Amino acid sequence: MQKTSSLYNARLLAFLLNKHGVKNIIVSPGSRNAPLIIALRAYSFNFFSIPDERAAAFSAIGMALADRKPAAVICTSGSAAANYLPAVTEAYYQKVPLLVITADRPKEWIGQGAGQTIQQENIFGPHVLYAANFLREPQDDLGKQYNQRIANEALIKAFKGPVHLNVPFDEPLYDTVDFNNEEFRFIRELGASESLSNADWQFLTSPYLQAKKVLIIAGQAPVDMALKQVLKPLLDKPGHLLFTETLSNLTDIKGVHSIDRLINTISEEQKGFLQPDLVISFGGEIVSKMLKSYLKDFKPKAHWHLSESDSLIDTFQALTVNLKTKPLDFFKVLNTIDYNGELSWTKEILNWDTVKFNFHQKYWERAVYSDFKVFGYILQHLPENSLFHCANSASIRYAQLFNQRFDILHYANRGTSGIDGSTATAIGHALNCDNNVSLVTGDIAYLYDSGAFWNDNLPNNLKIIVLNNAGGNIFRIIKGPENNADFERFQETKHKLNLAGVAQTFGISYQVVTAEKEIEAALENLYSQNNLAILEIQTPSEASPQVLKDYFKYLKNPSHDF
Numbered sequence: 107m108q109k110t111s112s113l114y115n116a117r118l119l120a121f122l123l124n125k126h127g128v129k130n131i132i133v134s135p136g137s138r139n140a141p142l143i144i145a146l147r148a149y150s151f152n153f154f155s156i157p158d159e160r161a162a163a164f165s166a167i168g169m170a171l172a173d174r175k176p177a178a179v180i181c182t183s184g185s186a187a188a189n190y191l192p193a194v195t196e197a198y199y200q201k202v203p204l205l206v207i208t209a210d211r212p213k214e215w216i217g218q219g220a221g222q223t224i225q226q227e228n229i230f231g232p233h234v235l236y237a238a239n240f241l242r243e244p245q246d247d248l249g250k251q252y253n254q255r256i257a258n259e260a261l262i263k264a265f266k267g268p269v270h271l272n273v274p275f276d277e278p279l280y281d282t283v284d285f286n287n288e289e290f291r292f293i294r295e296l297g298a299s300e301s302l303s304n305a306d307w308q309f310l311t312s313p314y315l316q317a318k319k320v321l322i323i324a325g326q327a328p329v330d331m332a333l334k335q336v337l338k339p340l341l342d343k344p345g346h347l348l349f350t351e352t353l354s355n356l357t358d359i360k361g362v363h364s365i366d367r368l369i370n371t372i373s374e375e376q377k378g379f380l381q382p383d384l385v386i387s388f389g390g391e392i393v394s395k396m397l398k399s400y401l402k403d404f405k406p407k408a409h410w411h412l413s414e415s416d417s418l419i420d421t422f423q424a425l426t427v428n429l430k431t432k433p434l435d436f437f438k439v440l441n442t443i444d445y446n447g448e449l450s451w452t453k454e455i456l457n458w459d460t461v462k463f464n465f466h467q468k469y470w471e472r473a474v475y476s477d478f479k480v481f482g483y484i485l486q487h488l489p490e491n492s493l494f495h496c497a498n499s500a501s502i503r504y505a506q507l508f509n510q511r512f513d514i515l516h517y518a519n520r521g522t523s524g525i526d527g528s529t530a531t532a533i534g535h536a537l538n539c540d541n542n543v544s545l546v547t548g549d550i551a552y553l554y555d556s557g558a559f560w561n562d563n564l565p566n567n568l569k570i571i572v573l574n575n576a577g578g579n580i581f582r583i584i585k586g587p588e589n590n591a592d593f594e595r596f597q598e599t600k601h602k603l604n605l606a607g608v609a610q611t612f613g614i615s616y617q618v619v620t621a622e623k624e625i626e627a628a629l630e631n632l633y634s635q636n637n638l639a640i641l642e643i644q645t646p647s648e649a650s651p652q653v654l655k656d657y658f659k660y661l662k663n664p665s666h667d668f
Contacts, residue, residue: 109282111145114250115240115273118290119207119257120145125292126261128178128205130154130169130538132162136182138222139209140279143180148285154537156530158557159186163193164519164527165558167202168534171517174328176203176264177534183210184222187229187272192526197268198233200326200390200521201415204268205261206230212242212274226272236260236269243276251291258293302431302439310427311443313408317383318448320346321406322361323397324354325389326520334359336437345447347382347455351393352496352505353520358512362459364466365394367507371462371661377404380455385422388412388433391520392421393502412436463509465661475622476653477504477573477645481546484571487629488514489542493535497528497547501573505546507657525551529570530558536565542633543567549574549605559612569632570640575647576600605642615639 110117119142123131131151133143146153156162159181166177181187187208197204211223227239238256241249260269302310314320322337334356341348341360348361357363372380381404388411392398401422409424412433418425429436473479481504488494488511496502496518510516517535519527529552532545545568547555552572577600609616615635619628625643632641 108148108285109144110148110285111141112278112281112283113141113145113275114243115253115275116141116145117288118253119271119273120149121288121290122254122257122261122292123151123178123205124149126258126264128176128261128264130166130175130177132156132166132177132179134159134162134179134181134186136186136209137279138183138211138275139180139207141275142207142209142273144280144282155562157560159189160192160526161530161555161558161560163190163204163206164196164530164555165534165537165561166204167193167197167200167519167527168531168536169538170197170203171328171531171535172538174203174265176205176261176269177538178205178207180207181209182222183208183226184224186222187226188224191230191233192522192524193530194230194268194270195233196519196521196524196527198235198521200519201267202521203265205264206234206268206270208270208272210239210272210274212276228270229272230268230270233268234270235267236263238271240271240273242274254291255293258291262293262295301435302429306429307439310410314384314440314443315445317407318345319382319451320384320386320447321382322346322348323385323387323392324348324350324356325387325392326351326353326518327355327389329355329515330434333434333437336434336441340437340441343445343447344449345445345451347452349397352494352502352510352516353391353393353518354389355515357510360456362455363509364459364463364507366396366503367462367466367661368455368459369394369396369400370658372458373662376458379451380404382406383408385409385424386412387421388436391523393506393518393520398422462661465664466507466509466657468664469657469660473653473657474649475646477575477650478507478653478657479622480573480625480643480645481505482508483625483629484544484546485511487626487633488544489633492542492544493517493539495528495532495535495543495545497545497551498523498525500548501546501551525554527555527558529555532568532570533558533561533565536568537563539567541567542569545570547572549576549601549603550599552605553603553608556608559608559614564612564614564638566637568638569635570638571629571632572605572640572642573645574605574642575645575650576602577647600647609640616642618642618644620644 132154163179166179169177210226215223228237240253244250260271263269350356350363385406405424408426410427412429470482491513493515496505502518536543606616
């Protein structure tokens with residue numbers, strides 16, 4: 107007969123994870139979490155073994171990007187739990203579902219010289235939507251009902267972002283009992299999110315009608331076909347203009363889709379003409395520092411931000427109204443309002459964007475071998491209808507400069523914008539979908555997250571491209587760091603490491619190219635393989651930043667010689 111754990115809390119959690127629809131379980135090794143692993147094995151979950159807790163949690167984020175359902179990450183007690191923090195913060199700011207379950211030792215042993223015993227309660231602080239600590243093996247009905255309630259509450263909230271359950275287990279840890287389909291209390295949540303009232307709309311209508319230039323800014327978001335259909339007729343109305351980024355996944359509707367390419371290359375007079383009366387923003391983080399800087403200098407009269415969060419997000423330091431509503435619901439109503447804005451404003455800016463794109467194409471064709479040049483080749487060779495991950499920080503910024511194909515969906519860890527976890531996130535995403543997945547990363551981010559490959563089930567549908575310029579080349583692009591003493595050692599972290607060694611350790615197919623003439627054949631070979639494969643493209647560390655600087659100069663003044 108099938109066995110399960112003898113410990114109540116382990117059986118309770120296994121039952122509720124199954125009832126709430128959690129499918130993917132990522133386990134990092136340890137002993138204290140053994141009861142839960144034993145209990146979970148009595149159900150039909152998808153199990154993954156990832157020893158590095160940091161990589162495990164980022165892989166769970168990738169899985170959630172595929173189906174918007176939380177994967178559960180489970181670790182032993184002690185410092186193992188602390189390794190989840192980078193991914194927890196990313197999930198919190200990107201609003202990605204994530205269930206963190208940390209096994210713990212009895213609190214009576216904290217500070218008493220017991221191994222793997224730390225302060226685990228509330229270890230993630232404000233970076234989770236919910237945190238709860240189980241009672242140790244409850245012996246009465248009140249204690250059992252308490253653990254059932256907090257487990258249900260955590261699982262309900264895990265579908266909206268990261269939650270943490272800390273579960274102490276007493277020894278013996280490996281004892282089992284017969285599995286008998288025992289029932290625990292299952293609580294579900296029904297009901298829609300908040301919507302705006304008629305009074306709210308009466309308040310908003312007047313300033314909306316007075317604004318003749320309405321700039322709609324889309325931040326990071328998953329693809330939303332219904333939202334696209336609602337935005338299309340709105341953007342046909344005079345005086346409406348859409349700014350998006352690759353991560354907005356809205357590139358196939360009318361608007362400016364390469365913000366930096368436009369904002370950083372227009373004149374001061376044009377910037378004044380562009381200045382909106384009203385900004386309406388929605389979605390997650392904005393990559394473009396140039397847009398943030400521009401709107402702080404050329405402030406709109408009003409800024410409305412659409413968010414279901416309780417936080418006030420004042421990215422442009424111009425926020426006037428925080429609207430707790432879904433973008434789809436908001437724009438549906440906005441479409442019904444008879445509005446007449448400045449037609450010439452929208453047409454003129456879209457014309458600028460077309461002109462800048464034409465100059466972009468000319469520059470790319472003539473550009474010397476560099477990160478910028480290579481990125482254009484990569485985007486051309488992505489498989490049809492595939493998913494494209496960019497690591498931080500140069501990779502995602504290069505992506506923003508190009509027009510994107512409509513069949514590609516874009517992802518990046520821009521909740522906190524750290525370099526840690528990009529590879530693990532892409533691996534997790536590929537493990538939970540059938541699409542081809544590509545990751546473009548830099549050499550530093552690739553080395554930093556090499557533990558992501560320590561996974562007993564690596565995906566065959568993932569291809570990784572490493573732009574190796576022998577250091578953190580972003581520090582040669584941004585102003586300031588290059589003038590510091592010991593710049594190459596402490597900012598750029600220049601190195602001569604052999605990146606192929608990582609792939610060799612984990613038995614992954616690997617190839618290296620060093621010249622432009624080799625790139626297209628290498629990319630074709632990469633995507634012809636039916637397994638996880640890595641392509642390293644070595645690029646010049648000093649030429650690449652200069653190519654990018656000359657790019658912006660040329661788009662601003664096409665007579666500029668480069």
